Each structure stands twice: as structure tokens, then as C-alpha cells.
Amino acid sequence: MSATGIGASVRRKEDFRFVTGRGQYTADIARPGQAHLYFVRSTHAHAKILRIHAGHASRMPGVIAVLTGEDFAAGKLGSLVCGWLIHSKDGTPMKMAPHPALPVDRVRHVGEPVVAVIAERADQARDAAEAISIDYEELPSVVDPAKAQAPDAPQIHEVAPNNTIYQWQLGDPAATEAAFARAASVTAIDLVNNRLIPNAMETRAAVAEYEPGTEQFTLWNTSQNPHVARLVLSAFVGIAPEHRLRVIAPDVGGGFGSKIFIYPEELVALWAAKTVRRPVKWTSERSEAFVADAHGRDHVTRAELAFDAEGKILGLKVKTIANLGAFMSTFSSSVPTYLYATLLSGQYDIPAIFCEVDAVYTNTVPVDAYRGAGRPEATFVVERLMEVSARRLGVDPAELRRKNFVKNFPHQTPVIMNYDAGDYAASLDKALALADYAGFPQRKREAAGRGKLRGIGLSAYIEACGIAPSQAVGSLGAGVGLWESAEVRVNPTGTVEVLTGSHSHGQGHETTFAQLVSHRLGIPIDNIAVVHGDTDKVQFGMGTYGSRSGAVGMSAISKALDKVETKAKKVAAHLMEASEADIVFEDGKFTVAGTDKAVTFGEVALNAYIAHKFSGAELEPGLKEGAFYDPVNFTFPAGCHVCEVEIDPETGRTDVVNFTAVDDFGNVINPMIVEGQVHGGIVQGIGQALMEACVYDESGQLVTGSYNDYRMPRAGDFPPLVVDTTVTPCPSNPLGIKGCGEAGAIAAPAAVMNAVTDALGTEDIAMPATPLAVWTVLQRQAHREAAE
Amino acid sequence: MYDFTYHKAASLDDAAKLLASAVDAKPIAGGQSLLPMMKFRLASPSDLVDLGTIAGLDRIEAEGGTLTLGAMCRHGAVCTSEVVQKTLPALAHLAGLIGDPAVRHRGTLGGSLANNDPTADYPAAAVSLGATIVTSKREIAAEDFFTGLFETALEPDEIVVAARFPVPEKAAYEKFRNPASRYAMVGVFVAKFPDVVRVAVTGAGASGVFRVPSFEEALSKDFSADALKGLSISTDGLAGDIHASAEYRAHLVGVMARRAVAAANG
Incomplete structure (x- = not known):
């Protein structure tokens, strides 16, 4: 292993500019003559727009334009769309309601943009926005997914009776019923997977510019997938044809899914830039982000697990209501279906599974993919069921899992997925050893001596990453293919630019992708630049989400490098007057097998461009190759996380005192970056389990609309995390990579709640287990004990 | 944030005059409560009178069973002061629990007392210790000083100068x-x-x-x-x-x- 190659913990090349304030984010972009955009947002969860009073505002200092839904409608642009078509079990397509960027006559959630104000300065735009008043006729609203389908629930969209978007199912209902019929025992649980607000460090922003001479648009945008944004804005919305729309996603400060989607705000910025013939800039305030960025999770689930008398699983039944909010966001339909139900087999050999999912509209912020996207929800169902079952059956939760693990690969589950490789017992064993599972009873006694309730919980999760084989997702309703593209450009001096369709917004691609190139070409990592995030530079790409950049994006680079190597060998053969078949490339040197003849990679690069040693008839000059890589399967990262908590029964406060994660990510490019990804995921997962409550009141107002009330995880909340790996290389891509970006957020919630319920001795507590929630449970127990 | 006029006060008298002369002037000490409120556009003073330029408001003295802290003492200074740690360690501990390091380096004792946020820490110390709030006009017992939610006995042009804390057992x-x-x-x-x-x-x-x-x-x-x-x-x-x-x-x-x-x- 070289110091900068695959497997080395190379320090992140991009961090110098980030930590010294030299990053270039969308908000840093300033175009000559740019105007500023500010939105008047709905203060009601559900209301008719009767009249917008904007006359005074439009005459205020600096105001260039005040644009409403009627203006937008006159522009004849298309609606925002959800790009994954789901069919209900009765064969009907999902009930997708129109989603205009600015509404004409009705608002459907607090925070929905209603009026766009454009002014010379940002504060002038905001001043004018404050001077606009809107007459509304309030309508009844519904925010709770469990109540959205009630006959008396307010109807949010005409196209979706009972607010039901689809009633979808996966698996074999008859086989599952049969399995339950012969079960020796059944565990049933009711779960709420709490709604989360993403909160990337950088809020969303857009700068839109229109050149009337060439009819060319440019959009700088906080996007995880600029090419997909361009495609949707062109093909569906019709703002401009693809070749006249350039989308640039410069440095982006975190996304976690929330920056995948195409939102009203950037569309309005583009349209407004053409309307007012000025570059238009919008920067979301933090308060706006709470009501403008797609939220995550929000499932209500009933799940049942059937066992035979020996503790082997016979079948699983799941019924989930998924809240998609007021509009269907870009990929919202896929999250509670193909990204969720397909993972319900967990790490286990389950002969029969049946899952039903109803997706509903509510008067809340749209819900879409958020770190893990469907897979955290699936893991939470499966791993809570396993823990509760073990307690009911009186067996060790680790052993119940071990007994039911999938042991032979490939393994076809009853819910589409075909697991290609894994060793679930290996990660379980390592996690139990690192967590000193055997020593837990002793620690529990010691904690009891200090008046603390100590609990331990496991989560043996699996996820499907490396999204995804295009043919497979196409057959499931995806509107796009999910391959990745790459181009490797070798310069005459031997330095290299790698153009990738993946997008880095914190993942460290500038380092890890360069490590792959350094490893393969034997050149210093500083001689490699990773170019991404600009549709004019990179031909196409599907972007970064679903832990796909390593498994899919790097595989595309690897494929392009294969082609570069092949071509370079031809150049080297001419250079050394040898047969191409005799050229060996190793450690950055081309040698002629069996001789001491050698040339460096740099010499070959130069000769490829000066082209003095071969004729045009023999070989094309230059050294530049591109590749598209379409994976043959999903990848299946899996592992075991162990959480230990201590609860202060006097205050209800829960402290995570130990957290151990053993993950199988396949081959790892940069262990340090992977460890960082795991840390981030775990704290988000613990955040969901213990801290992050997104609360709407009955009238549809978001109560947790700022950090004063929305409880974000902080570094000081956590003990040192014990993170380790096991390795079964992924057989489905050339690098053997599985992906690591979401594992922590997928695994941790179940581990934490299994530990909390172990400590409390009751299953009857929902996420997040805040001090108030825990204290309330303890009070209930105390009253019950007093009554007995 | 709306526009406002910013003044540097040269002295307490100067500050009082500036406060009295504008329609809706507010004194600003560390700004850790007022500035966020202004950024949210929930507060919109016409004028801000900065007390940070007045000399002598940040003294820390222990004498005769009393600890006196100037109004401009930053939480961080109170927390790390040897004098406070020795004479009234509970108060140093309290100051160290306020906000985060950035807040503690800007936020002041006087600002916290005058704001009387119902969730602020200093008011509990002031009432429990029976502190005396010294203002530009008079001395007020802590219990009479805090009059309600974000309300104090301070008059519009009255400025907190110091707080005197009797040292407990x-x-x-x-x-x-x-x-x-x-x-x-x-x-x-x-x-x-x-x-x-x-x-x-x-x-x-x-x-x-x-x-x-x-x-x-x-x-x-x-x-x-x-x-x-x-x-x-x-x-x-x-x-x-x-x-x-x-x-x-x-x-x-x-x-x-x-x-x-x-x-x-x-």
C-alpha cells in the first residue's frame, strides 16, 4: 500500500480550504448586477388565497418585481414532479398532485412560498416582503399521517381522495399468512419513526443568470446532483433545453439527501432571472430551512414477526403509513417503498414477508430521502422486532439474531433483494467483543449502585447501497438510470484531471477519488485534480446519495483508468520499440517484460501528446478516456452496532455511555474518512433516537421551527465511539466497495431504543426518548407500582 | 435586522443622555440576547448605545464579605476569575454554564440581569444571594429588581453599573x-x-x-x-x-x- 493509494488514511485535500474559510459556496457567488430574491411564505397550514396586497411593497425602495403564483402560471412552466412512479396494488398509478413553484389559489403547508420579491438588496427584498399582506380563508388541516385517511379529514389535493397517494404492497400475502398460521409465537409492535429536519450546515441557496443574447441560463445551486437538476428543470419544468441550462453546484456544505431534490425556490430564481433580466440570488435563512427543505422519515407502522418453536423466523408482516407531506418531492415515492420494504428481511433468512405501505398527503413540509432513506425505517422495524422478540422468548438477543442470520450467499430474499456477500456472524462477534457484551450485567449492577438504570441494545442492520442497476430500478418505476460517468484526462506533463458525475458535499471525494488514481497510475496525489459539480465540465452524472459515490462513481473512474492504461501501454510500446503485449505497467512505470527498458508515466503522457513516436495511422494522439459504469447489483453493507445507555431516573436524562460499531463496507479506500462518515451517521441516528423531535401542533404550525426547540445532536453529547470493520469484498463492482455514508444513521436508532427499553424495562416509549418522555414513562411505572 | 443608529457611550452620563434622546434607544452590552432578536427582526431599536466603551465597568472585587462585579464583566471572565473562584465558587460555576464559549466571551452580567430572561442563570444567583443591583441612579435589591417576564425595575435611561453579592457560607x-x-x-x-x-x-x-x-x-x-x-x-x-x-x-x-x-x- 502506498502512502496515498487505496487503503491509506490520507488527510483530506479539501479541508484546508474549508477550515480556512476559502471554500466557494453558492452564497459566495456574486454576479455583476445581481438582484436578491426573498419569499413571502404561507403562515397557514391550509388556506385559500383570497387576495395578495402587494401594491405598496412594489413601490418600496430597491424593489424590482413582486411576482405571484398568477405571474408564474402565465409563464406556462411545468409543475415540479416526483420522478419515481409507484403503482398501487389495484394497478392504478400514484396520485401525484400538481406542484406549482408558486401557488395560485391555495396554500398547503406552513412555509410554502407564495410571493417572490426581487430587489436590489437582500434587506430591501425582505422589507418589501414584510409589507405584503395576504388575505387567506383558513381551511381545516391535518398533519398526522395516521389521521390523514380518515373520512372526515380535510382533502388536500383533488386528485388524491382520502389524501391517499398510493396503497402499495410487496411480498407474498398468502405465504405470509400461512407462515403466521403455523407460528409458535408472534411478536407484534407499533412503531413511530419520527419526522426529522435535515439541517445541513450550509442552508440552500441559488444564483440564477440569464443571457438574452444566447438564451443561456446558468444556475449556481446547493445541489447533490446538478445533472439531475438540469434534467428535471429542462425535461419536466421546461425552463430551457438542457444545452441552454448550465447547473453548477460548487462547494456544498452537507446535504444528507435534502439537496437532491428540485425545489420551488431555485425554479423561481431561474424564471425570475429571465423575467427581470438580472441575475437573481436567493439564500435560505436558517428559519426558512426548517419549513423549506424536505423533511425525513415520518412513518407509522404496525409490524408482526412469527417464530417457530425453535426461535426460527417464519414470516414478517408490516403495515406502514408514510407521510409525504403537502406535495410529492422529487424522489419521495421511492423512499417508503423500494428503499424500505426491500430491506425488511434484514440480515435474516425470512421465508415469507408481506409489506403494505400507504403514502399520504398532509399539511406539512414535503418528506423525501434523508440519510439512509427508507433503510433506517426498515432497520428500525426489524431490529426492534428482534430485540422485543428475544425478550419475550427469554433468549439472548444476540443469539436469536445469530440463529436467524443469512449464512449462504448469494441469498435471495422474498422482497426483491439478492444479497451478494456478507458475514453477519463476524460483525456480530467482533461487536460483542469490542463492546464487552459479556461484562454488561456487571456494569448494570455497578450503575444501579450509583442510582442509574443501565441498558444495552443491538442493531444488526443491512442496507442496500450503490444505487443502483439502471435496468432494475427502471423496472421498479424510477424515471432515470442510476449509473455513473467518469472521464480521466491525462495532461502532457503527466498530471491528471478526473471528471466525475458524483458530487462531493462533505464526503471527501477530492481525496478518495484521487487516491484511486494515485494507486492506479503511481503518480503523486497532488498531481490529481477531481472536477465535479458543473454540467458544462462533466458530461453527465447521477450525483451523490445512497452511499453510491464509492461503489458506482469510483467504479466508473476505475473503468476509465483501465482504458487509459490500455492506451498508455500502446504509447509506451512505440516509445520503447517493443510489442504492446510485452508492456508491463507497475508503480507508475512502464517496462518491457524481461528487459531493463522502462519509461515513466510522465514520459508516456508527454509522448501521447507530442505524438512524435507514432504515426496518426497507428495511434490517435492524446490520453483521455471516459466511461459509464452501471452496477450489476446493489451493494449490501451490513454490520452490528451496540449501544449502552444510562438513564438518570430522577431526571429522565439518557446518556449514551458506550457505542460500538462494527461495519462491513467491503474494501475501504480511506479508513479515516470512513470512520468520519460512521461517526456522523451514528450521531444523526442517536439524534433521531434521543433528541430530534419535529413537532407540529394541531393547527399545522411547526413548533420546532428553530434551534431553540429543535434539538440537534452536539459533540458533547457523545462518548468516544468505538468504530471497527470486518471485510467481505463486494463481488458486484471492480473495487469491492459497498459504501459507508448512511450506515450509522441506519443502525443507531434501533440500537439506542433497544438499550433505552432495556434500561426502562418497557417497550412503551417512542423516539425521541427525550428526558420528558423517559420521565413520563418512569412516572407511569411508579404509579402502577404504587397502585399494586 | 432593521437599520439603527449606533452610538459609543463615553461615560455613564453620556449613555443616559443618548438613551433619553432617541425614540426607542436600547443599551447594548455583550449583545448576546439583543443582537439575535434584532437579526430575527423581533427587536427593532432605533438606536443602540454601546456600553462597552465606558471605562471601569468590568471590575471584580472582593471586600468585607461582598463580591462586587461590574456590569460589563463577561461570563468568561467571571468563570475564570481567581477572585470569584475563591470567594464565591458557585457563581464562577454558574457563569461557566452559560451558553457556549462564544456567548461567554461576549455576554455580560449586566446584560443578563437587565434582560431578565426567565431561563437565564444570573437572576437565580442574584435572588438567592440577596444581591444588590447598583444602577446609574440607585441601588435596588435583587428581589425588587426582577419584576416579571423580561421586565425589571430599570427605567428607560437607567443603566446597570454593578452587582454586589454578599458572600455566603x-x-x-x-x-x-x-x-x-x-x-x-x-x-x-x-x-x-x-x-x-x-x-x-x-x-x-x-x-x-x-x-x-x-x-x-x-x-x-x-x-x-x-x-x-x-x-x-x-x-x-x-x-x-x-x-x-x-x-x-x-x-x-x-x-x-x-x-x-x-x-x-x-
Whole structure:
């Protein structure tokens, strides 16, 4: 292993500019003559727009334009769309309601943009926005997914009776019923997977510019997938044809899914830039982000697990209501279906599974993919069921899992997925050893001596990453293919630019992708630049989400490098007057097998461009190759996380005192970056389990609309995390990579709640287990004990 | 943030004059409460009078059983001051629990007292210790100073100059943070003097800091955590929200009081 190659913990090349304030984010972009955009947002969860009073505002200092839904409608642009078509079990397509960027006559959630104000300065735009008043006729609203389908629930969209978007199912209902019929025992649980607000460090922003001479648009945008944004804005919305729309996603400060989607705000910025013939800039305030960025999770689930008398699983039944909010966001339909139900087999050999999912509209912020996207929800169902079952059956939760693990690969589950490789017992064993599972009873006694309730919980999760084989997702309703593209450009001096369709917004691609190139070409990592995030530079790409950049994006680079190597060998053969078949490339040197003849990679690069040693008839000059890589399967990262908590029964406060994660990510490019990804995921997962409550009141107002009330995880909340790996290389891509970006957020919630319920001795507590929630449970127990 | 006129005050008299001369002028010390409110456009003073330019408002002195802190003492300075740590360690501890390092390096004692946020820490210390608030016009007993939610006895052109804290035999502050905001959801300051014990609670009251006479009475007889066992406070007048019901806050007042007494007893 070289110091900068695959497997080395190379320090992140991009961090110098980030930590010294030299990053270039969308908000840093300033175009000559740019105007500023500010939105008047709905203060009601559900209301008719009767009249917008904007006359005074439009005459205020600096105001260039005040644009409403009627203006937008006159522009004849298309609606925002959800790009994954789901069919209900009765064969009907999902009930997708129109989603205009600015509404004409009705608002459907607090925070929905209603009026766009454009002014010379940002504060002038905001001043004018404050001077606009809107007459509304309030309508009844519904925010709770469990109540959205009630006959008396307010109807949010005409196209979706009972607010039901689809009633979808996966698996074999008859086989599952049969399995339950012969079960020796059944565990049933009711779960709420709490709604989360993403909160990337950088809020969303857009700068839109229109050149009337060439009819060319440019959009700088906080996007995880600029090419997909361009495609949707062109093909569906019709703002401009693809070749006249350039989308640039410069440095982006975190996304976690929330920056995948195409939102009203950037569309309005583009349209407004053409309307007012000025570059238009919008920067979301933090308060706006709470009501403008797609939220995550929000499932209500009933799940049942059937066992035979020996503790082997016979079948699983799941019924989930998924809240998609007021509009269907870009990929919202896929999250509670193909990204969720397909993972319900967990790490286990389950002969029969049946899952039903109803997706509903509510008067809340749209819900879409958020770190893990469907897979955290699936893991939470499966791993809570396993823990509760073990307690009911009186067996060790680790052993119940071990007994039911999938042991032979490939393994076809009853819910589409075909697991290609894994060793679930290996990660379980390592996690139990690192967590000193055997020593837990002793620690529990010691904690009891200090008046603390100590609990331990496991989560043996699996996820499907490396999204995804295009043919497979196409057959499931995806509107796009999910391959990745790459181009490797070798310069005459031997330095290299790698153009990738993946997008880095914190993942460290500038380092890890360069490590792959350094490893393969034997050149210093500083001689490699990773170019991404600009549709004019990179031909196409599907972007970064679903832990796909390593498994899919790097595989595309690897494929392009294969082609570069092949071509370079031809150049080297001419250079050394040898047969191409005799050229060996190793450690950055081309040698002629069996001789001491050698040339460096740099010499070959130069000769490829000066082209003095071969004729045009023999070989094309230059050294530049591109590749598209379409994976043959999903990848299946899996592992075991162990959480230990201590609860202060006097205050209800829960402290995570130990957290151990053993993950199988396949081959790892940069262990340090992977460890960082795991840390981030775990704290988000613990955040969901213990801290992050997104609360709407009955009238549809978001109560947790700022950090004063929305409880974000902080570094000081956590003990040192014990993170380790096991390795079964992924057989489905050339690098053997599985992906690591979401594992922590997928695994941790179940581990934490299994530990909390172990400590409390009751299953009857929902996420997040805040001090108030825990204290309330303890009070209930105390009253019950007093009554007995 | 709306536009405003910024003034540097040369002296207390100058500050008072500036405050009296504008329509809606506000003094600004560390700005850790006022500036966020202005950024949210929830406060819109016409003028800001900066007190940070007035000399001599940040002294820390211990003399004759009294600790005097200038109004412009930053929380970080109080927390790390050897004088405070030696004479009134509970107050140094309290200052170290305020906000985060950035807030502690800007936020001031006077600003916190004058703002009287119902979840701020200093009001509990001031009431429990029986502090005297020295202003540009007079001296006010802490209990008379805090008059309600974000309300004090200060007149519009009156400026906090210092606070004098009688040094107790024993004291401690225990804080249970609001999980999200990290302000006190319940903060209890307990101080024992030769003749009196005072227990002051912040965070829990719907209208700000309050004392707990039943706890004080029990502790006057027996200054031990055990003396508080079985005692509880009524939920009347307590705040309730998504983070803590009034019942939970009432419960936490008991827990934090017992822990504060135990801490005071070392």
C-alpha cells in the first residue's frame, strides 16, 4: 500500500480550504448586477388565497418585481414532479398532485412560498416582503399521517381522495399468512419513526443568470446532483433545453439527501432571472430551512414477526403509513417503498414477508430521502422486532439474531433483494467483543449502585447501497438510470484531471477519488485534480446519495483508468520499440517484460501528446478516456452496532455511555474518512433516537421551527465511539466497495431504543426518548407500582 | 435586522443622555440576547448605545464579605476569575454554564440581569444571594429588581453599573438544561448564610425567577439534601412546553434543589 493509494488514511485535500474559510459556496457567488430574491411564505397550514396586497411593497425602495403564483402560471412552466412512479396494488398509478413553484389559489403547508420579491438588496427584498399582506380563508388541516385517511379529514389535493397517494404492497400475502398460521409465537409492535429536519450546515441557496443574447441560463445551486437538476428543470419544468441550462453546484456544505431534490425556490430564481433580466440570488435563512427543505422519515407502522418453536423466523408482516407531506418531492415515492420494504428481511433468512405501505398527503413540509432513506425505517422495524422478540422468548438477543442470520450467499430474499456477500456472524462477534457484551450485567449492577438504570441494545442492520442497476430500478418505476460517468484526462506533463458525475458535499471525494488514481497510475496525489459539480465540465452524472459515490462513481473512474492504461501501454510500446503485449505497467512505470527498458508515466503522457513516436495511422494522439459504469447489483453493507445507555431516573436524562460499531463496507479506500462518515451517521441516528423531535401542533404550525426547540445532536453529547470493520469484498463492482455514508444513521436508532427499553424495562416509549418522555414513562411505572 | 443608529457611550452620563434622546434607544452590552432578536427582526431599536466603551465597568472585587462585579464583566471572565473562584465558587460555576464559549466571551452580567430572561442563570444567583443591583441612579435589591417576564425595575435611561453579592457560607447552582436551547429548563441556586437560606429557581417559572419558601424553611433547620425529601412545589405559575410539562418542571425543581444542597455541602 502506498502512502496515498487505496487503503491509506490520507488527510483530506479539501479541508484546508474549508477550515480556512476559502471554500466557494453558492452564497459566495456574486454576479455583476445581481438582484436578491426573498419569499413571502404561507403562515397557514391550509388556506385559500383570497387576495395578495402587494401594491405598496412594489413601490418600496430597491424593489424590482413582486411576482405571484398568477405571474408564474402565465409563464406556462411545468409543475415540479416526483420522478419515481409507484403503482398501487389495484394497478392504478400514484396520485401525484400538481406542484406549482408558486401557488395560485391555495396554500398547503406552513412555509410554502407564495410571493417572490426581487430587489436590489437582500434587506430591501425582505422589507418589501414584510409589507405584503395576504388575505387567506383558513381551511381545516391535518398533519398526522395516521389521521390523514380518515373520512372526515380535510382533502388536500383533488386528485388524491382520502389524501391517499398510493396503497402499495410487496411480498407474498398468502405465504405470509400461512407462515403466521403455523407460528409458535408472534411478536407484534407499533412503531413511530419520527419526522426529522435535515439541517445541513450550509442552508440552500441559488444564483440564477440569464443571457438574452444566447438564451443561456446558468444556475449556481446547493445541489447533490446538478445533472439531475438540469434534467428535471429542462425535461419536466421546461425552463430551457438542457444545452441552454448550465447547473453548477460548487462547494456544498452537507446535504444528507435534502439537496437532491428540485425545489420551488431555485425554479423561481431561474424564471425570475429571465423575467427581470438580472441575475437573481436567493439564500435560505436558517428559519426558512426548517419549513423549506424536505423533511425525513415520518412513518407509522404496525409490524408482526412469527417464530417457530425453535426461535426460527417464519414470516414478517408490516403495515406502514408514510407521510409525504403537502406535495410529492422529487424522489419521495421511492423512499417508503423500494428503499424500505426491500430491506425488511434484514440480515435474516425470512421465508415469507408481506409489506403494505400507504403514502399520504398532509399539511406539512414535503418528506423525501434523508440519510439512509427508507433503510433506517426498515432497520428500525426489524431490529426492534428482534430485540422485543428475544425478550419475550427469554433468549439472548444476540443469539436469536445469530440463529436467524443469512449464512449462504448469494441469498435471495422474498422482497426483491439478492444479497451478494456478507458475514453477519463476524460483525456480530467482533461487536460483542469490542463492546464487552459479556461484562454488561456487571456494569448494570455497578450503575444501579450509583442510582442509574443501565441498558444495552443491538442493531444488526443491512442496507442496500450503490444505487443502483439502471435496468432494475427502471423496472421498479424510477424515471432515470442510476449509473455513473467518469472521464480521466491525462495532461502532457503527466498530471491528471478526473471528471466525475458524483458530487462531493462533505464526503471527501477530492481525496478518495484521487487516491484511486494515485494507486492506479503511481503518480503523486497532488498531481490529481477531481472536477465535479458543473454540467458544462462533466458530461453527465447521477450525483451523490445512497452511499453510491464509492461503489458506482469510483467504479466508473476505475473503468476509465483501465482504458487509459490500455492506451498508455500502446504509447509506451512505440516509445520503447517493443510489442504492446510485452508492456508491463507497475508503480507508475512502464517496462518491457524481461528487459531493463522502462519509461515513466510522465514520459508516456508527454509522448501521447507530442505524438512524435507514432504515426496518426497507428495511434490517435492524446490520453483521455471516459466511461459509464452501471452496477450489476446493489451493494449490501451490513454490520452490528451496540449501544449502552444510562438513564438518570430522577431526571429522565439518557446518556449514551458506550457505542460500538462494527461495519462491513467491503474494501475501504480511506479508513479515516470512513470512520468520519460512521461517526456522523451514528450521531444523526442517536439524534433521531434521543433528541430530534419535529413537532407540529394541531393547527399545522411547526413548533420546532428553530434551534431553540429543535434539538440537534452536539459533540458533547457523545462518548468516544468505538468504530471497527470486518471485510467481505463486494463481488458486484471492480473495487469491492459497498459504501459507508448512511450506515450509522441506519443502525443507531434501533440500537439506542433497544438499550433505552432495556434500561426502562418497557417497550412503551417512542423516539425521541427525550428526558420528558423517559420521565413520563418512569412516572407511569411508579404509579402502577404504587397502585399494586 | 432593521437599520439603527449606533452610538459609543463615553461615560455613564453620556449613555443616559443618548438613551433619553432617541425614540426607542436600547443599551447594548455583550449583545448576546439583543443582537439575535434584532437579526430575527423581533427587536427593532432605533438606536443602540454601546456600553462597552465606558471605562471601569468590568471590575471584580472582593471586600468585607461582598463580591462586587461590574456590569460589563463577561461570563468568561467571571468563570475564570481567581477572585470569584475563591470567594464565591458557585457563581464562577454558574457563569461557566452559560451558553457556549462564544456567548461567554461576549455576554455580560449586566446584560443578563437587565434582560431578565426567565431561563437565564444570573437572576437565580442574584435572588438567592440577596444581591444588590447598583444602577446609574440607585441601588435596588435583587428581589425588587426582577419584576416579571423580561421586565425589571430599570427605567428607560437607567443603566446597570454593578452587582454586589454578599458572600455566603455555602452555595451551589444546579442546572437542568433545556435539551434544545441549553438555557435552564430548571436552574436552582441555593445559598446558606448565617441567618438565612435562600433557594431561587430560574427556568421553571412562567414569569421568571422565584423563591421556594418551603424549601428555605426546611433547609434553615437542616441544611441537607435529606431535609428536602418529600417536599415538592406546586405546578401553579410554572411554565409548560414541548420540552417539559409543568409537572416535570416541578419535579426537577426538587431534584435540582437536592443536588444543589448536596453540592454546597461538598
